[in-house]
Amino acid sequence: MPEIPDLTTLLPAEARARFRHGLVRPTAGISxxxxxxxxxxxxxxxxxxxxxxxxxxxxxxxVLDVLDAGQTTGRLMAGGDIxxxxxxxxxxxxxxxxxxxxxxxxxxxxxLVTFIVGCSFTFETALLDAGIPVAHIDxxxxxxxxxxxxxxxxxxxLGGPLVVSMRPLPASQVADAVRITSRYPAVHGAPVHVGNxxxxxxxxxxxxxxxxxxxxxEGHIPVFWACGVTPQAAVMASRPEFAIxxxxxxxxxxxxxxxxxxxx
Amino acid sequence: MPEIPDLTTLLPAEARARFRHGLVRPTAGISxxxxxxxxxxxxxxxxxxxxxxxxxxxxxxxVLDVLDAGQTTGRLMAGGDIxxxxxxxxxxxxxxxxxxxxxxxxxxxxxLVTFIVGCSFTFETALLDAGIPVAHIDxxxxxxxxxxxxxxxxxxxLGGPLVVSMRPLPASQVADAVRITSRYPAVHGAPVHVGNxxxxxxxxxxxxxxxxxxxxxEGHIPVFWACGVTPQAAVMASRPEFAIxxxxxxxxxxxxxxxxxxxx
Numbered sequence: 001m002p003e004i005p006d007l008t009t010l011l012p013a014e015a016r017a018r019f020r021h022g023l024v025r026p027t028a029g030i031s032x033x034x035x036x037x038x039x040x041x042x043x044x045x046x047x048x049x050x051x052x053x054x055x056x057x058x059x060x061x062x063v064l065d066v067l068d069a070g071q072t073t074g075r076l077m078a079g080g081d082i083x084x085x086x087x088x089x090x091x092x093x094x095x096x097x098x099x100x101x102x103x104x105x106x107x108x109x110x111x112l113v114t115f116i117v118g119c120s121f122t123f124e125t126a127l128l129d130a131g132i133p134v135a136h137i138d139x140x141x142x143x144x145x146x147x148x149x150x151x152x153x154x155x156x157x158l159g160g161p162l163v164v165s166m167r168p169l170p171a172s173q174v175a176d177a178v179r180i181t182s183r184y185p186a187v188h189g190a191p192v193h194v195g196n197x198x199x200x201x202x203x204x205x206x207x208x209x210x211x212x213x214x215x216x217x218e219g220h221i222p223v224f225w226a227c228g229v230t231p232q233a234a235v236m237a238s239r240p241e242f243a244i245x246x247x248x249x250x251x252x253x254x255x256x257x258x259x260x261x262x263x264x
Numbered sequence: 265m266p267e268i269p270d271l272t273t274l275l276p277a278e279a280r281a282r283f284r285h286g287l288v289r290p291t292a293g294i295s296x297x298x299x300x301x302x303x304x305x306x307x308x309x310x311x312x313x314x315x316x317x318x319x320x321x322x323x324x325x326x327v328l329d330v331l332d333a334g335q336t337t338g339r340l341m342a343g344g345d346i347x348x349x350x351x352x353x354x355x356x357x358x359x360x361x362x363x364x365x366x367x368x369x370x371x372x373x374x375x376l377v378t379f380i381v382g383c384s385f386t387f388e389t390a391l392l393d394a395g396i397p398v399a400h401i402d403x404x405x406x407x408x409x410x411x412x413x414x415x416x417x418x419x420x421x422l423g424g425p426l427v428v429s430m431r432p433l434p435a436s437q438v439a440d441a442v443r444i445t446s447r448y449p450a451v452h453g454a455p456v457h458v459g460n461x462x463x464x465x466x467x468x469x470x471x472x473x474x475x476x477x478x479x480x481x482e483g484h485i486p487v488f489w490a491c492g493v494t495p496q497a498a499v500m501a502s503r504p505e506f507a508i509x510x511x512x513x514x515x516x517x518x519x520x521x522x523x524x525x526x527x528x
Contacts (some may be wrong), residue, residue, distance in 0.1 A: 051312065053313060055330060263527060
């Protein structure tokens with residue numbers, strides 16, 4: 001794989017500018033210390049169902065901000081544009097992913113409401129600071145994400161499975177990772193599952209539904225966190241007329257410091 | 265004042281049955297150990313604005329549950345009926361409180377969506393267990409609540425002032441009260457203000473906007489928490505066609521243990 005430039009120290013506005021001007025890559029490790037976020041964009045008439053789905057599934061869908069219909073920027077992305085500042089987007093029609101785009105200006109509509117949802121990349125700095133390895137960063141790939149057999153609580157027309165991200169950890173560091181991430185409830189908080197993937201319906205860790213597989217070192221245990229791709233899985237399962245999401249792992253980098261989402 | 269029977273040990277379903285059959289009184293201290301909740305009921309076409317208002321003002325409007333349009337019971341009130349199980353309701357038309365009722369069955373409509381919002385009565389058991397006095401319980405009155413000069417973040421057609429509840433505390437126990445209540449973010453969490461009421465636009469502690477005044481013992485400091493009456497203040501300020509709320513201090517007593525809303 002090509003050498004990846006060091007983007008860890010970019011300010012969020014600088015990172016968003018890179019993506020706006022064409023850089024396409026997963027965002028784990030970029031702008032270290034700043035919160036990253038999932039995005040789900042839907043027409044106004046689906047917005048209540050999305051917000052209610054989030055309220056009923058707070059572990060996977062912690063809403064950090066909502067942009068009113070037609071609004072293209074917000075308080076978490078000063079000077080930014082939600083149509084261009086994410087590395088890659090997926091357009092859904094009737095639940096089918098029909099296009100991957102790096103700019104959705106051509107698909108924008110005045111009735112689109114944007115939900116900005118917490119992402120577990122946000123607590124990875126805290127894990128790294130505690131000496132806990134993050135495999136997908138070490139291996140230079142996107143985080144692996146999986147659909148589970150765990151159903152979300154439905155809301156109106158929306159329902160679907162819980163999606164999780166996975167980080168393999170040394171057995172001796174699982175407890176610390178639980179303790180540290182539980183302090184970040186707005187970005188998925190503590191793991192939803194530790195250990196056997198089959199118990200939550202994951203058949204093969206080597207074939208994630210989204211993102212890339214990671215090599216699991218000897219003696220490491222897979223640890224699963226709720227994932228903000230869950231609303232997109234609900235779109236795929238529930239087939240609303242139109243929606244746009246970020247490409248999994250290709251997040252909005254916000255101006256908020258990760259510590260703003262930590263509880264004391 | 266008449267002697268108040270000891271209702272502290274009633275199970276939530278028993279308390280709801282008392283209210284269903286006509287008991288009218290504030291609920292502080294009833295069914296100790298169980299979460300109490302505010303209620304705001306609006307037509308479906310206002311529901312997104314209410315949920316977005318709550319998302320943007322999480323300190324005052326922590327949503328515990330949402331009953332779908334027309335639903336009259338939910339997971340927090342097994343066997344209950346949202347139309348009868350609250351001691352007293354207020355009906356609003358165009359923002360004006362037009363009726364106080366102990367039963368809203370006659371005003372019910374199939375398009376009404378119910379929002380169940382956390383209440384600071386929930387953490388009073390934890391305060392009492394720590395030896396921190398709760399003045400309105402000691403004095404046998406409703407908690408005093410005040411409109412402040414602090415604006416909420418608006419959402420769609422809804423906007424209005426932050427409403428707070430007040431508990432006077434000995435200066436030596438303010439820090440403990442902050443520490444304890446900060447562990448209950450779903451029921452308003454830590455105080456929003458400690459001390460001088462004028463700084464948040466409260467002119468006279470002796471004349472609350474909702475509830476009863478409490479006597480402030482010598483050496484006690486007023487401590488203010490965000491209050492779930494805030495959505496009703498938004499209704500009064502924003503004047504939607506129709507809404508129903510609980511009478512302030514007259515809460516829904518839920519089946520959830522208060523500790524379910526505590527963070528570790």
